[in-house]
Amino acid sequence: MTVVALAEVASVMPADDHHARLAGVTRVFGRPGSPNCVHALGPIDLDLRRGEFFSVVGPSGCGKSTLLDVLAGLAKPTEGTAEFEGRPIDGVPAGVGVVFQEDASFPWLTVADNVAFGLRRAGVDAAEVTRRVDYAVGFMGLKAFAGAYPAQLSGGMRQRVCIARTLVMQPRLILLDEPFGALDQQTRLLMGDELLRLWRETSATVLLITHALDEAAMLSDRVGVMSARPGVFIDVLETGWDVDRDSRIVSHPRFGDLTGHLWEKLRAESLKHMREN
Amino acid sequence: MTREGWIRLLVIAAAVGALEIACRTGWIPMTVVLPPSAMATSLWDILVSGTHWNDILVSLRSVVAAAVIAVVLGFLVGAVIHAAPVVRGAVEPLLASYYAVPTFMFYPVFIILFGVGPGAIIAIAVLLAIVSMISATLVGLDRIPTVLGKTARIMRLGPVERALEISLPAAMPYLFTGIKLSVAYAFIGVIASEFILSGAGMGYAIAYAYNNFNNREMYGLMLLIVLVVTVVNTALDTVDRRLQARLRR
Numbered sequence: 079m080t081v082v083a084l085a086e087v088a089s090v091m092p093a094d095d096h097h098a099r100l101a102g103v104t105r106v107f108g109r110p111g112s113p114n115c116v117h118a119l120g121p122i123d124l125d126l127r128r129g130e131f132f133s134v135v136g137p138s139g140c141g142k143s144t145l146l147d148v149l150a151g152l153a154k155p156t157e158g159t160a161e162f163e164g165r166p167i168d169g170v171p172a173g174v175g176v177v178f179q180e181d182a183s184f185p186w187l188t189v190a191d192n193v194a195f196g197l198r199r200a201g202v203d204a205a206e207v208t209r210r211v212d213y214a215v216g217f218m219g220l221k222a223f224a225g226a227y228p229a230q231l232s233g234g235m236r237q238r239v240c241i242a243r244t245l246v247m248q249p250r251l252i253l254l255d256e257p258f259g260a261l262d263q264q265t266r267l268l269m270g271d272e273l274l275r276l277w278r279e280t281s282a283t284v285l286l287i288t289h290a291l292d293e294a295a296m297l298s299d300r301v302g303v304m305s306a307r308p309g310v311f312i313d314v315l316e317t318g319w320d321v322d323r324d325s326r327i328v329s330h331p332r333f334g335d336l337t338g339h340l341w342e343k344l345r346a347e348s349l350k351h352m353r354e355n
Numbered sequence: 356m357t358r359e360g361w362i363r364l365l366v367i368a369a370a371v372g373a374l375e376i377a378c379r380t381g382w383i384p385m386t387v388v389l390p391p392s393a394m395a396t397s398l399w400d401i402l403v404s405g406t407h408w409n410d411i412l413v414s415l416r417s418v419v420a421a422a423v424i425a426v427v428l429g430f431l432v433g434a435v436i437h438a439a440p441v442v443r444g445a446v447e448p449l450l451a452s453y454y455a456v457p458t459f460m461f462y463p464v465f466i467i468l469f470g471v472g473p474g475a476i477i478a479i480a481v482l483l484a485i486v487s488m489i490s491a492t493l494v495g496l497d498r499i500p501t502v503l504g505k506t507a508r509i510m511r512l513g514p515v516e517r518a519l520e521i522s523l524p525a526a527m528p529y530l531f532t533g534i535k536l537s538v539a540y541a542f543i544g545v546i547a548s549e550f551i552l553s554g555a556g557m558g559y560a561i562a563y564a565y566n567n568f569n570n571r572e573m574y575g576l577m578l579l580i581v582l583v584v585t586v587v588n589t590a591l592d593t594v595d596r597r598l599q600a601r602l603r604r
């Protein structure tokens with residue numbers, strides 16, 4: 079069964095605690111000192127524990143996507159070091175999956191072919207591809223649209239195609255950049271549940287960037303709160319939830335406390351961002 | 356068929372009908388323009404008698420050759436220019452004003468290079484078509500969303516795989532616009548060149564009929580070219596529309 083197939087991945091990993099690590103990472107766009115030079119991020123220190131669910135919240139433009147690019151090996155830190163599974167990140171490491179903030183579905187492929195793209199490339203045999211794609215497409219609520227092209231889907235559905243395309247590859251580190259941004263609140267909560275379920279099944283490490291404080295409070299083991307640009311972590315909050323949590327914890331008193339605490343931390347930073355622009 | 360389609364058909368039918376009436380009533384003398392029905396019967400006779408099959412074949416062969424060369428070469432040149440921003444900055448203004456140059460004036464050069472015959476004709480048609488393909492390639496490669504490039508890197512595609520499996524299909528709707536234009540220009544280039552540098556082909560046949568006061572045959576051949584171009588263009592348009600619909604994000 080798929081559950082077994084997904085769970086296998088965890089067992090091959092060495093039992094060492096930190097999975098990805100950033101130390102003193104900064105990212106500066108443009109030549110330092112030049113007038114159009116932007117200090118986008120950092121310095122950032124981050125230890126992602128193996129198998130944890132870590133969320134990042136922060137005001138718009140504070141460098142969240144830039145942080146993700148560094149972790150994914152898409153961008154080199156200007157200063158500092160980035161590591162994944164004990165090795166310095168130099169180019170995109172194997173075992174990392176990313177869902178980008180922008181729509182990255184392939185418009186020339188159907189939903190099913192989009193999701194199957196990576197598997198086919200990896201030489202997975204056809205029957206297995208079909209099985210995994212069916213599972214992921216169903217999981218993301220796209221069963222009726224398996225044969226449709228992205229142009230026929232809403233923005234939220236296309237984002238789910240990208241999530242499915244990432245998840246079928248069974249990455250050990252999953253980086254998600256506001257994947258539920260285009261979804262309504264109900265769907266967002268349900269997708270959150272699905273993500274939690276998948277996270278439990280695979281024991282992957284998840285880094286989720288989100289604008290929604292309630293989403294961060296509900297889904298995460300830890301939430302990192304970033305300052306306005308250049309983003310640094312001004313707080314990292316332990317939520318203390320059980321591993322088998324789901325969206326029903328929104329009625330738990332601690333959920334309100336957590337969300338309130340996050341907002342308190344972010345309010346000042348968001349105001350700063352508003353004033354600067 | 357769509358409503359626009361029906362209306363378009365109606366407009367064409369009305370224009371053809373009006374011309375027919377104008378000719379039949381003698382308002383336009385038959386020595387100047389033939390009524391469309393006479394053009395059609397002439398075309399029918401041409402096709403049945405087979406006198407011009409060779410001309411048709413010669414022209415189509417040149418058009419296909421010119422279009423293929425223009426598309427392949429134009430794509431390669433476009434891709435190279437795209438990869439070298441410095442060259443691009445220098446060359447792009449030239450491309451933009453390229454169609455201000457009446458390419459046909461170069462025909463003596465091509466006669467010297469290729470002699471009278473298909474070589475020179477194809478060369479002129481390629482010259483006419485290729486820049487539209489180069490421009491379309493530049494636009495297409497520009498329009499590939501950055502995030503697809505990032506996705507290719509996350510999937511750890513090599514440069515060749517990335518080009519073939521991501522960049523090419525992502526740019527295809529724009530490339531196809533270039534293909535469509537190249538085919539249209541290839542037709543124009545070939546038929547027009549045949550008037551001046553050929554002893555065969557549909558363009559030559561029209562010029563020959565004209566010089567021999569053979570109005571009937573001349574109009575039949577003209578109708579044939581219009582029909583062929585319409586069929587080819589409709590087919591390309593259908594593919595184009597499908598690609599464009601998919602592009603919508």
Ligand SMILES: Nc1ncnc2c1ncn2[C@@H]1O[C@H](COP(=O)(O)OP(=O)(O)OP(=O)(O)O)[C@@H](O)[C@H]1O
Binds near residue numbers: 140
């Ligand atoms: N390629 C680039 N060149 C120059 N500046 C850039 C570049 N990419 C990002 N920036 C700048 O870096 C800062 C951080 O951008 P980033 O996209 O990481 O923010 P973000 O936190 O993801 O924002 P949002 O919440 O709106 O997605 C912004 O001020 C942005 O303008």
Ligand SMILES: [Mg+2]
Binds near residue numbers: 142143144179255
């Ligand atoms: Mg972002």
